[in-house]
Amino acid sequence: MESFLRFFETMPIWMKAGWVFFVLALFWILEGYYSLIVTPYKKWKHAKVNLILLLFVMIINAFFGIVTIGVFVWLNESQFGLLHLFDAPIWVELLLSLLVLDFIAQYGVHYLLHKVTWMWRLHLVHHSDKHVDATTGTRHHPIDFIIRETFALIAVVIMGMPIAFYLFYRILSVLFTYFTHANISLPKSLDKALSYVIVTPNMHKFHHHFELPWTDSNYGNMFSIWDRLFGTFVYEDVRQIKYGVDIADHTNDTSLRTQIGMPFNKTIHSKTKA
Template sequence: MEAFLNFFETMPVWMKAGWIVFLLAFFWILEGNYSLVRFQYKKWKHARINIFLLVLVMVINTVFGVITTWLFVWLGESQFGLLYLINAPVWVELLLSILVLDLVAQYTVHYLLHKVPFMWRLHIVHHSDKHVDVTTGTRHHPFDFIIRETFALLALVIMGMPIAYYFLYRILTILFTYFSHANIALPGWLDKGLCLLFVTPNMHKFHHHYQMPWTDSNYGSIFSFWDRLFGTFVYDDTSKIKYGIDVADHRDDENIAVQLRIPFDRSVGKMQR
């Protein structure tokens, strides 16, 4: 276990970037052969804005990387956090850390991005994509990403976890983000079986439906049981899904300048809640 965790602690930046590129390419290829929806679109043109937003958040992530490193040093010196209060095997600490990260840094912040008005305006950019595919997983307004990363740091402080736990979790979230957004058709029995525990492509697609109440459902990233536990789980017929968001359907979803302005554009209406 120590060697396994040490791998993630010492994982070079190029390998982390390679993991992103590999997963994007892998699911991109699968989409071409096992599509859930047969989009009539120019895939590279559609991907351009989403990849551009990915580059922006990766730049921001370097700043958070400095903050995160400082936090880990401080946590180690002060021994602050829940993990310092319990005496548990490494695998138990790791599991608890992943669960808390997934609850705080994914489900909770995602829920708030839908419920808090100013946060929702930022998150509209993610939902404005009318052709949800693997690249949609990279589509976040920079300020949306900053809020998400802040909640991730909060989870770190709560747990006082080693850096290896955090890096392993980040690798897992990248996998599940691209997996759940990918335009792939899993066999029904497989998707329903997997979503008893994990977030699956079909499950997450209901979250990208253009209207309530489905838009405000299925907030999870890795584990589906948060949605089941808090009553936000939805599963239905995927043929009923229409991508996009009703309050921004009049905006160009493939224009980077338009998308970056959406949070400050008062012509974009508010969702009735």
């Protein structure tokens, strides 16, 4: 296990970036053969704004990497965090760390992004996509992404986890992000069975429905247990899903300028979602 985790600790940057594009390309291709929702749209034009936002995210991530290294150096020197208060097998420590990261840096912050008005206005960019596919997983306003990364570091500090745990989480998070947003159709029985433990493509699509109450449901990224525990889990008929978000349907979801400026667009009345 230690040698397995050490691999992620020494993983070169080009391999991490390659993983992002490999997983994105894999699910983007699979969508063409196993589509959940078949709608005519220009796939490359749709992907353009999402991929540019991905570029912004990767640039921000590079700067965050410097802060992250500083945090892990401090944790190593101070021995701060819950993991230093007890002895457990490394796999138990890893599982606990993944659960806390998923709860704080995914479910928790995602819930706040929907419930806090100024945060919701940033998160609107993600929900404004009218054709959800694998590239939608990359669609985040830069400030939205900074908030998410800040919460991830908070989880890291609380647990006092080693950097290998965090990097492994990042690799898994990329996989789940593109898997759950991909426009792919799993057998309904398999998707529903998996949704008892992990977030599945069908489950997450209800979150991208254009209006309440489904929009404020299924906040999880990897584990579905948080939505089940806190009463935010939904699993209905996927044929009823319509993508986008009602309060911003009048905006252009393929315009980068429109999307970057969406949080400050006074024609969008966020009170509907507050």
